[in-house]
Amino acid sequence: MLRHLFTLIWNRKRSNLLLISEIFFSFVVLFGVGAVVITTAKNYLAPHGFNYEQVWRLQVRAGQGLTMPRAELDDVLRQVKALPGVQTVALTSGNTPFIFNNNNSFFGYKDKQSPLTNVYDADDHYATAMQLQLREGRWFAPADDGSNHRPVVISQDLRESLFGNEPALGKIFTYSKPDKVTKPEDEFVVMGVVEKVRMESDFSAPISSLWKRLIPFDTTHWETANVLVRVAPGSGGLLQEKIARTVASVTRQWTTEVRVMNDERINRRRYTLVPVVGLAIIGLFLIINVALGLFGVLWYNISQRRAEIGLRRAMGATGASIGRQFLGEMMVVTTFGVLLGGLLAAQFPLLHAFDQPAQPYLLAIAAATGAVYLITALCAWQPSRLAAAIHPAVALREE
Template identity: 85%
Template sequence: MLRHLFTLIWNRKRANLLLISEIFFSFVVLFVVGVVLITTAENYLTPHGFNYNEVWRLQVRAGQGLKMPRAELDEVLRHVKALPGVRTVALTSGNVPFVFSTNNSEFSYQGKKSPVTNVYDADDHYLEAMQLHLREGRWFGPAEDGSNHRPVVISQDLRQSLFGNGPAVGKVFTYLNPGKDPKPEHQFLVMGVVDNVRMSSDFNAAEPSVWNRLIPFDTTHWETANVLVRVAPGEGGALQEKIARTVAGVTRQWTTEVRVVNDDRLNRRRYTLVPVVGLSIVGLFLIINVALGLFGVLWYNISQRRAEIGLRRAMGATGAGIGWQFLGEMMVVTTFGVSLGSLLAAQFPLLNAFDLPAHPYLLAIGGAAGAVYLITALCAWQPSQLAAGIQPAVALREE
């Protein structure tokens, strides 16, 4: 039976080549959409690695043309931390979670190169404010005031890329191109390792990260300071207003903006979802058009093969046998298209494209193949039933 189907397909190779092409491109579209959706879903289900609930971010700005001494900034932060409802306050860099601001670099250790790594500045209270989970070592603190190297805490994925399965705490790494005589502040001493974090959005994968210690009581003058504040559950607008008044009360030339980190997360989520939803809608419309095209082509093929169908019925073929013959032909044609698409899709995990692991690609290949077979079977079912209902006398009389 299978050999007979191949013969029938070969006899109509020109028409079937067009069907194979349609199925091939349908598979490719479903594969691409599947990879995006599977990767996005897996990222969404992965823990963030920190607790963004009850965390606010403050952006404190000096007056126009002015800068804020670090000692005066620390005084402001002490007043904010003393407010009822404030649990802890942490000074950090501008790339706080879920905002459109990044700071990244590459590092090396004994010939091993890190991927592009997010770099955060953090003070001694950052761990408490963000509730990161320490896997090894500890967070930096006052004991590092006299360190000859820059104390840092790194994420688990950065640890894996630089140190593998060996110990990381106490090791010193540098920038990728540190020069012949790197400065002490460009040599990073690992104090601890935390879980992987996803600070970009709900749908982004975890990225290697490093937190540099902000040295207290330095002589830096800031134009803008970014502060993370962990508050008690249930706090809202009243406390935000108190914080703004407190900053203005300590130094009337400074202004502050208070934002809820969870609101930033929801806002970033909307921006991230737009391209994913758009790609899914385009893929859906394309598949619908392909399905309609397949249905029309099959319907036309049956009308062109009425004499063949009538002859087969006159020779004793049953209506069910005719229906299964047409359905079988389409399944074989679909197999050709899916096989070609699978060969193309298999190159992505083999080449490690887009730095994704293999399993999203493999799941997308399986899902795309199943969807194509299902669509083809649904499109072929009604035309095959139409072919099964053709009476031999009517078909041969028309010829």
């Protein structure tokens, strides 16, 4: 039976080549959309590695042409922390979670180099404010004041890329600048390791991260200070107003802006979803057009083969066998298109394209294969029924 199907397909190779091409491109589109959707869904279901609930982002700006002495800023933060409803206050850099602000770099240890890494400044209270999950070591503490190297805490993925299976605590590494002289302030000592974090958006993959310790009571003058404030559940606008008044009480030249981190997460999620939804809509539109094209081509093929169908029926073939023949032909043609598309798609996991693991690509290949066979079967089902219903006398009389 299979050999007979191949013979029929070869005899109509010109029209079947068009069908194979349509199926191939359908597979490629479904694979691309499937890979994006599967990767996005996988990232969405993964833990963030920190707790953004009940965290506010407080941005304090000095007046135009002015700066904030660190000692005066620390005094303001102590007053904010003393407010009822405020649990923890942490000073950090401007690249807080879920906003469009990045600080990236590369790091090296011996002959190993890290991937692109997010770099954050953080004080001794940052881990408590963000509720980071420590795997090894500890967070920053006053005992680090006398350290000869810059104390840092790194994420688990950065630990794996730099140190592999070696112990990480106490190791010293630098920026990835092998052709330049390393400055003392560019040497970092690992104090702790935290779980992987996803601070870009709900749909982003974990990114290697590093937190550098902000030295307390330094002489730095700040133009803008970013503060993370963990508040008690149920805190709202009244506490925000108290925080703003507390900052303004130091000097009226400072301005204060309070943002809820969960609101920023939702805004970033909407922004990230736009291209994914757009891609899915375009893919759906293309698949619908391909399905309509397949349906039309099959319908046309049946109308052109009525004599063949009538002759087979006259020789004793049943309507069910005629229907199975047409459906079988379409499945064989589909297999050719899927094999060609699978050869192309297989290059993505083999080459680790876009720095993605193989699993999402393999799942996308499986999903695209199943979807193509399902679409083809649905398109071939009704024309196959029509072929099975043709009466031999009618078909032969028309010829």
